[in-house]
Amino acid sequence: MSRPLELLPLTDLASALRVRRITSEALTQACLARIDADSTRLNTFILVLRDEALERAREADRDLAAGRDRGALHGIPISLKDLLDLRGTPTTAASRVREGHVAQTDAPVVVRLREAGAVFVGKTNLHEFAFGTTSEDSAFGPVRNPLAPDRSAGGSSGGSAAGIAAGMAVASIGTDTGGSIRIPAAVCGTVGLKPAFDDLPIDGIVPLNRSCDHVGPLARTVEDAWLVYRAMRGDVVAAGERLVPIPPIRGLRVGVLRPYFTDLLDDEVRARFDEGLAALGAAGAVVRDRAIPHAADIAPIYLHTGLPEAAAYHGDTLDRMPERYSPNVRIRLELGRYMLAEDYVRAQDGRRVLRQEVDAALAECEVLALPTVAIPAPLIGASAVRVGSRQESIRNIMLRLTQLFNLTGHPAISLPCGATRAGLPCGLQLVSAARDTERLLRVAAAVERVLR
């Protein structure tokens, strides 16, 4: 093992734990040391569960030594976005609105991870109430990108992705309503999975837009994400179990979404995407263009769905304690209170159209491919960025390529796809047929082998 312990993939660590090459306690200590060294500077964690984590790690070591093996996640340090309930701890949602809250029970996915033996090292920082793509508007300060601390870690699950990139956890649980797992995964150089809608329960998680909310893992590799996803589903996955069979790249039909999805890209993001497609083609994949005829309607449909749903949840606290929201988040939530029911209903009609069009695009290919984020990690404090000849709002450009699949519910994953000359990671997004997250992961594992 040439890399530090805390930067190894989960699969390697699970094997090493079982041959006693490492202990969960040593691994957890290594993650906690990384948190001690960098979390204050990067604003990665809101709560660090040092004593509880070490206690659970020692318990895992005792269990494994006694042959009581709960599966691949047993003894693995994992972080939770501070939007998920973990009994006995506050769920802050990175907001002062939640001051005084203490979760009485675990969210169902947390129950499953606990049963799988995961070691919770802490709760990660995020964009307040998950309502943003940069993790800057947080009562706990902006999450900084470990690869370029003057830049955003993406959002809203910014602390989750940054924590993995910085070796503070082996994997993390995030949420994704418009891209909030995939966006930070892309700009921090990790893998992020948004499973199919309704695949995993979102109870015990602070909502943003209930009809678009998803929960899922961030991890170092596709196989690591699969292991965490399986545990979140409640499956018992043995440490040696692998993601097989992985389909061959030769003959794999990849649909590249154009034009809208490639119209507005940073030059280097475009170059890495084109290189990724070329590598897949060279490996034998059959790469063909596919279109979403009503792609131009995605943003209006998302806006007229998301804002009213968020306003419905926040209406009471917007009236009673508006000063506790950060100004940007408050004002966007207020916007949702003005939207008309008739336009919300129109947007739901539009979602049905988009769902049919994504299904049609997938009818003759195994997977759709597009960049995850159109730009590399933006500078903290920037509200707009130049892309080609256009000046684009950071929020709109970061959501542009991911929000469609929250509206349609198709499973989507982001995996690393090279970096800019400045070392800022780029992401490749893959999307597969509705309700088939497992299939998406297998194809993504095949693609990952080509891209790494």
Add this chain to the structure above:
Amino acid sequence: MTIEAWLAAAVADAERRGLPELKPLLESVAASTRALRSADWCDRADGSRDEARSEE
């Protein structure tokens, strides 16, 4: 409610509530609502969109 009427009412209400910073955002939403309502899949009670679709 027309988009123009909605926007005027929303801006007036936001100003009454001491939230003038909402105005540019409401204008942006109005543009988005125009796009939503003009989408060719957006049905109308007079059936005019059905005719338009059948002609495509």
